[in-house]
Amino acid sequence: MTEIDKLKVGAAFDRAAAGYDAIARFQHDVCARLSTYLPTGFAPARILDGGCGTGYGAQLLQQRWPDAAITGCDLSPEMVRQTQARGIAAICGDLEQLPFANASFELAWSSLALQWCQPARAFAELRRVLAPGGTLAFTSLASGTLHEIETAFAGIDQHRRVLPFTTAAATESALAAAGFTHIRVVQERWITRHADFHALLATIRGIGAGHTGSDRRRSMMGKAAWQTAQARIEAMRGADGLLPTTYEVLFALAEKK
Numbered sequence: 001m002t003e004i005d006k007l008k009v010g011a012a013f014d015r016a017a018a019g020y021d022a023i024a025r026f027q028h029d030v031c032a033r034l035s036t037y038l039p040t041g042f043a044p045a046r047i048l049d050g051g052c053g054t055g056y057g058a059q060l061l062q063q064r065w066p067d068a069a070i071t072g073c074d075l076s077p078e079m080v081r082q083t084q085a086r087g088i089a090a091i092c093g094d095l096e097q098l099p100f101a102n103a104s105f106e107l108a109w110s111s112l113a114l115q116w117c118q119p120a121r122a123f124a125e126l127r128r129v130l131a132p133g134g135t136l137a138f139t140s141l142a143s144g145t146l147h148e149i150e151t152a153f154a155g156i157d158q159h160r161r162v163l164p165f166t167t168a169a170a171t172e173s174a175l176a177a178a179g180f181t182h183i184r185v186v187q188e189r190w191i192t193r194h195a196d197f198h199a200l201l202a203t204i205r206g207i208g209a210g211h212t213g214s215d216r217r218r219s220m221m222g223k224a225a226w227q228t229a230q231a232r233i234e235a236m237r238g239a240d241g242l243l244p245t246t247y248e249v250l251f252a253l254a255e256k257k
Contacts, residue, residue, distance in 0.1 A: 001006050003117070004116050004117070004118075004163075006075060006094060006116075009029075009075055009116050010076045010077075011076075011099060012078035012139055013053070013074070013075065013079050014076045014077065014078040014079070014159070015078075016205075017054065017076060017078035017079050017081070017082050017223075018078070018082075019172070020053065020054050020079075020082070020098070021054050021082075022055065023203055024053075024054075024056075025192075026190065026192050027053070027111070027246065028056055028168070028254075029113055029190075030058065030111055030112060030139050030190070030249055031056055031057040031060060031111045031139075032105055032252055033139075033188075033249075034057075034109075034111055034137060034138070035060055035061070035184075037137065037184075037251050037253055038135075038137055039135075040122050041178055042107075042135065043065060043068075044068055044105070044107035044134075045066065045067075045069065045105035045106055045136070046068065046069050046071075046104060046105045046106050046107075046131075047061055047065070047068050047069055047070045047071070047105060047107045047108075047109060048070075048071055048072075048073065048089075048098075048100070048105045048107070048108045048109065049061065049070060049071070049072045049073070049083075049090075049104070049109050049110070050073050050095050050098070050102070050108060050109065050110040050113060050126065050138075051073070051074055051075075051088055051112070051113020051114070051116075051151045052072030052073060052074045052079065052080075052083050052088075052112050053074060053079050053082070053083070053093060053113075054079060054082035054086075055072055055082055055083030055084075055085075055086040055088050055090065057109065057111050058070050058072050058086070058088045058090075060120055061109060062088065063106075064243050066107075068100075069086055069088050069089075070089065071088075071090065071091070071100075071105075073090065073091055073093040073095075073098065073099070073100075073241060074088065074090065074092065074093070074113075075092065075093070075094055075116075076092075077092055080092050084250070088232075090206060091138065094124050094178055095110065095113060095114065095116075095117050095122045095125060095126070096121040096125055097125065097145065098119055098125045098126070099127070100129045101129070102128055102129065102132070102237065103129070103130065103131040103132065103134075104129045104130075104205050105129055105131065105134060106130070106131055106134045106135070106136065107134065107135050107136075108126045108129060108130050108135070108136045108137070108138075109136065109137050109138065110126070110137075110138040110139075111138065111139045112139055112140065112141065113124075113138075113139040113140075114138055114139075115140045115141045115163060115165060115166075116163075116182070118179065119166065119170075119171065119174040120174060120177065123136075123174055123175055123177075123178035123180070124178050124200065125189075126178075127134065127180060127256050130256040131153035131256070132256060132257060133142070133255070134255070134256045135253065135254070136175075136180065136253070136254045136255070136256070137252070137253050138237070138245070138252050139249055139250060139252070140165075140166065140249075140252070141163075141165045141166075141247060141248060141249060141252045142165050142166060142167055142168060142171075142187055142248035142249065143163070143165045143166065143167050144189075144246065144248040144251070145162065145165050145246065145247050145248045146245060146246065146247070147246055148164075148233065148236055148244060148246060149161050149162050149245075150162050150247055151232060151236075152229040152230075152232040152233045153229050156225045156228060156229060157225070158246030165248070166250075168185045168187045168250055169252075170185075171185050171250055171252060175252070175254045179256070179257075180254035180255060180256060181254070181255050181256075181257055182253070182254060182255040183253070183254045184250045184252065184253045184254070185250055185251070185252045186225075186231075186250070186252075187248060187249070187250055187251075188248075188249050188251065189247070189249075190217050190247045190248075190249050190250055191244050191246050191247070192244070192245045192247070193240065193242035193243065193244055193245070194242060194243045194245065195222050195242060195243070195244065197229075197230050197233045197243065199243075200233070200243055200245055203245075206246075213236065213245060231237065235249065
């Protein structure tokens with residue numbers, strides 16, 4: 001299993017924080033989509049946004065439940081400051097070691113953050129901080145995400161460019177093993193499009209989403225290897241003249257007894 005370097009993840013999102021919202025349309029759209037999965041009539045009084053980023057999701061939740069007490073938590077101090085600037089309480093913390101007491105929330109929400117975590121640890125912590133009867137709602141990324149990047153760099157060297165993402169079935173199993181019930185996991189394919197290879201990679205870097213696992217590349221790539229990868233990407237250009245980037249998005253709901 002790839003071990004994620006949490007310090008590097010936090011640092012990557014620190015660098016991305018100031019300009020994140022300007023280029024994070026996909027992330028924002030996924031947040032909005034997750035909110036449609038929440039049951040009608042559900043009115044949590046205390047909400048955790050785990051991996052809150054700039055606070056976009058927390059703000060959506062605040063608009064839906066204006067009387068709820070919402071707390072954001074993120075590895076990145078700069079992201080925490082962005083959330084606080086929206087008028088939402090937020091602190092630094094790791095989804096695998098949440099800085100909250102047991103049974104602190106009726107809703108634990110997390111959008112596109114859990115792919116940076118070891119599922120067993122994160123799900124155990126999220127269940128711990130939920131009150132009995134509480135709901136976990138999250139999005140993450142599944143195998144097949146950024147397959148265009150994997151294809152472009154395949155065989156060039158032994159390093160990964162993309163995290164080894166999970167599957168819907170593995171996510172369901174991990175949630176059940178953590179003690180959750182009424183588990184629902186839905187997978188949707190989302191495709192973004194970019195003008196060129198540099199724009200595609202700049203978007204991934206700009207949202208702090210470069211690979212930070214133990215098997216990432218740490219040195220510069222040679223010109224010939226780079227040109228090979230670029231040619232492979234160019235071969236994927238669609239009829240619209242743009243380069244596609246695929247995201248396999250998991251939308252999940254689960255309950256704590």
